[in-house]
Amino acid sequence: MTGRIIQGIGSFYTVESGGLRYVCKARGRFRKQKISPLVGDFVEFQPANSADGEGAIEEILPRSNELLRPPVANVDVIFVTVAAASPEPDLLLVDRLLVRAHRAGIEAKIIVNKVDLDNGMAEEIARQYGSAEYEVHCVSAKNGIGVEALRNAVQYKTIAFAGQSAVGKSSLLNALCPGLMLETGAVSRIERGRHTTRKAQLIPMQGGYLADTPGFSLLELDTMDPELLAGCYPEFTPYENRCRFLGCQHLNEPDCAVKDAVRQGLISRERLERYTMLHQELKEKWGKRYD
Ligand SMILES: Nc1nc2c(ncn2[C@@H]2O[C@H](COP(=O)(O)OP(=O)(O)OP(=O)(O)O)[C@@H](O)[C@H]2O)c(=O)[nH]1
Ligand SMILES: [Mg+2]
Ligand SMILES: [Zn+2]
Numbered sequence: 001m002t003g004r005i006i007q008g009i010g011s012f013y014t015v016e017s018g019g020l021r022y023v024c025k026a027r028g029r030f031r032k033q034k035i036s037p038l039v040g041d042f043v044e045f046q047p048a049n050s051a052d053g054e055g056a057i058e059e060i061l062p063r064s065n066e067l068l069r070p071p072v073a074n075v076d077v078i079f080v081t082v083a084a085a086s087p088e089p090d091l092l093l094v095d096r097l098l099v100r101a102h103r104a105g106i107e108a109k110i111i112v113n114k115v116d117l118d119n120g121m122a123e124e125i126a127r128q129y130g131s132a133e134y135e136v137h138c139v140s141a142k143n144g145i146g147v148e149a150l151r152n153a154v155q156y157k158t159i160a161f162a163g164q165s166a167v168g169k170s171s172l173l174n175a176l177c178p179g180l181m182l183e184t185g186a187v188s189r190i191e192r193g194r195h196t197t198r199k200a201q202l203i204p205m206q207g208g209y210l211a212d213t214p215g216f217s218l219l220e221l222d223t224m225d226p227e228l229l230a231g232c233y234p235e236f237t238p239y240e241n242r243c244r245f246l247g248c249q250h251l252n253e254p255d256c257a258v259k260d261a262v263r264q265g266l267i268s269r270e271r272l273e274r275y276t277m278l279h280q281e282l283k284e285k286w287g288k289r290y291d
Contacts, residue, residue: 001044006039011026015043022047024055024057037060038071038073039072039211043060045058079108079109080101080111081113081163082112083117084113086166089121092274093217095275103232112137115138115146119138132267155208156207166215169212170197170212176210197212223286224282224286226283236250239258240257243258
């Protein structure tokens with residue numbers, strides 16, 4: 001049979017096929033080949049032959065893409081999620097996620113949650129990324145602002161929510177899928193501390209899937225040639241061939257059309273500033289790549 005992995009706990013995977021769920025283990029040879037099944041994988045599997053047994057994943061079908069942070073495969077769109085406040089927005093982390101999505105060949109959209117707390121900041125974030133022609137959705141999982149519009153954007157696709165911890169990814173999934181009751185970060189009275197998502201999982205919805213994923217606070221870019229970074233900024237593209245130097249990195253070169261566009265307010269200054277930081281970071285890593 002063929003199906004899709006929607007959840008993985010330890011060495012057990014939940015495979016969905018034809019609306020039913022099957023618990024399966026991965027064959028030992030995957031471990032020998034150092035392949036681990038990912039949530040989102042399409043697989044061939046052998047269902048259990050008794051009610052209490054488990055099935056076996058026989059084959060992982062070729063992936064159209066994969067992310068390791070967060071760990072999901074075959075994603076159509078990644079919803080890079082940030083909160084307008086609480087936690088304070090980390091836009092460098094947003095930019096890192098956008099670069100990673102671009103490198104993995106996955107379309108990205110920006111979701112600004114918690115607009116009920118700070119609408120001014122939500123507008124500021126929309127301004128910075130709007131000029132990059134990213135689609136920006138300002139929403140509130142708490143009072144429902146923008147949730148209906150977001151629901152219309154999620155049909156028939158596999159969409160992964162990704163972003164900093166506590167921005168409200170699980171809360172947004174709950175708002176989008178009535179009846180779903182994912183645990184969210186409200187401080188629990190029974191356990192101490194707040195609840196946090198620990199595993200990626202896919203939730204079937206409107207003919208597609210939504211992926212909830214664990215949040216993080218740190219994210220490094222993989223080692224890559226820093227000269228490829230500018231190509232991950234869609235708002236730079238229309239200007240690049242107007243820079244004086246071929247291969248201009250838009251740092252300190254004279255007659256740089258990207259920096260001109262920033263001066264004219266066509267590209268966000270903050271995006272270029274953070275680009276410069278990421279470029280520097282990649283340059284250091286790239287220099288040490290043979291160490
Ligand atoms: N004011 C406000 N609070 C929200 C909103 N959405 C979520 N929260 C709160 O933010 C906290 C974190 O929400 P979660 O949904 O658990 O966040 P998460 O992004 O899934 O966090 P991780 O699983 O740790 O990555 C919870 O206390 C939510 O109640 C919102 O739109 N407005
Ligand atoms: Mg969560
Ligand atoms: Zn330039």
